[in-house]
Amino acid sequence: MCQLLGMNCNVPTDIVFSFTGFATRGGRTDVHNDGWGIAFFEGAGVRHFVDYQAAVASPIADLIRRCPIKSKNVVAHIRKATQGRVALENCHPFVRELWGRYWVFAHNGDLKNFMPALDGPYHPVGTTDSEWAFCYLLQQLRKRFGDTPPATPELTAALRDLTRDIGTYGIFNMMLSDGSALFAHCATNLHYIVRKYPFAEARLSDEDMTVDFSRVTTPNDRVAIIVTEPLTANETWTQFGQNELKVFIDGVPID
Numbered sequence: 001m002c003q004l005l006g007m008n009c010n011v012p013t014d015i016v017f018s019f020t021g022f023a024t025r026g027g028r029t030d031v032h033n034d035g036w037g038i039a040f041f042e043g044a045g046v047r048h049f050v051d052y053q054a055a056v057a058s059p060i061a062d063l064i065r066r067c068p069i070k071s072k073n074v075v076a077h078i079r080k081a082t083q084g085r086v087a088l089e090n091c092h093p094f095v096r097e098l099w100g101r102y103w104v105f106a107h108n109g110d111l112k113n114f115m116p117a118l119d120g121p122y123h124p125v126g127t128t129d130s131e132w133a134f135c136y137l138l139q140q141l142r143k144r145f146g147d148t149p150p151a152t153p154e155l156t157a158a159l160r161d162l163t164r165d166i167g168t169y170g171i172f173n174m175m176l177s178d179g180s181a182l183f184a185h186c187a188t189n190l191h192y193i194v195r196k197y198p199f200a201e202a203r204l205s206d207e208d209m210t211v212d213f214s215r216v217t218t219p220n221d222r223v224a225i226i227v228t229e230p231l232t233a234n235e236t237w238t239q240f241g242q243n244e245l246k247v248f249i250d251g252v253p254i255d
Contacts, residue, residue: 002092002108003032003228004190005076006175008182008248010222014068015040015076017211021204021231023065025078026055029206032078035091038064039104040071041179046102047071050091072250073177077106082129089126093175096122098138099149103178105134108228109171109187133166137176152181152247152254159183160245167243175226182248184226186240192226193237194251205233222251 005022007015019038027033033054040047047069055061055078077092084090092106107130114129120142122135137159144158159176163185166172173190176183184190195202197220199213226248230237240246246253 001082001110002077002079004106004108004173004175006182006184006226007074008224008251009072010250012070012072013223014070015074016065016068018225018231019076020065020209021206022076023055023061024206028056032080034081034086035079036061036077037091037093038074038076039093039095040069041073042071044101046095046104048095050088052086052088052091073179073182075104075106075175075177082110084126084128090128092130094131094134096138098142101178103138103176105174105176107133108173111170111172114169137162156247163245183245185245187243189228190226190240191230191237192224193235194222194224196222202232203234204231224248224251
């Protein structure tokens with residue numbers, strides 16, 4: 001299956017270090033070579049990059065590794081296809097509008113026979129179960145709350161209900177963000193770490209790369225990294241519980 005990577009921070013931060021290790025799993029240290037994608041929130045806009053090539057061979061992925069784009073919310077994905085051919089329209093993350101702002105979604109898993117009625121404005125362009133699930137999520141949120149965006153506690157409760165329902169069709173690890181918060185749901189495997197003062201050195205597991213974060217941060221910075229499998233060999237990561245949904249705001253997991 002695929003792998004997920006998310007970042008949520010209290011100040012705009014680049015994801016070059018984490019993405020370098022993550023992208024290596026897209027065809028070199030792991031088998032996720034059926035495409036990749038990444039989305040950066042910047043104000044009300046989203047910088048969105050996808051490619052059907054493996055991340056280790058993609059010139060666009062190389063650009064992301066070399067270009068320190070800063071954002072408070074990032075969602076990335078490397079794909080091992082289970083449903084839908086290897087094609088650009090099937091690459092995650094997917095982007096749609098709801099309540100006048102962009103939403104970004106990526107999924108790791110496999111949903112069997114999941115084809116609920118889509119009777120609103122959201123319809124898949126590609127042929128993945130993942131994009132169908134994203135369209136259904138947004139449709140149900142609009143039906144529940146109408147044209148008025150809910151407060152975070154109400155939105156979180158709704159997403160818990162929806163992810164529980166969708167999860168009855170198979171494996172549904174997912175990340176979802178509107179640029180102000182990052183929601184992560186674990187069906188089988190997700191981990192996170194919060195880097196904050198005092199910062200230390202981190203060493204990638206998949207690449208010969210080390211960063212001393214104390215040299216590139218301020219004491220007020222706080223960065224949460226959420227990923228399918230831990231990216232570093234010398235840090236302590238926290239594993240999500242099965243069927244657990246967490247929301248991250250300003251680099252902090254909020255209950």
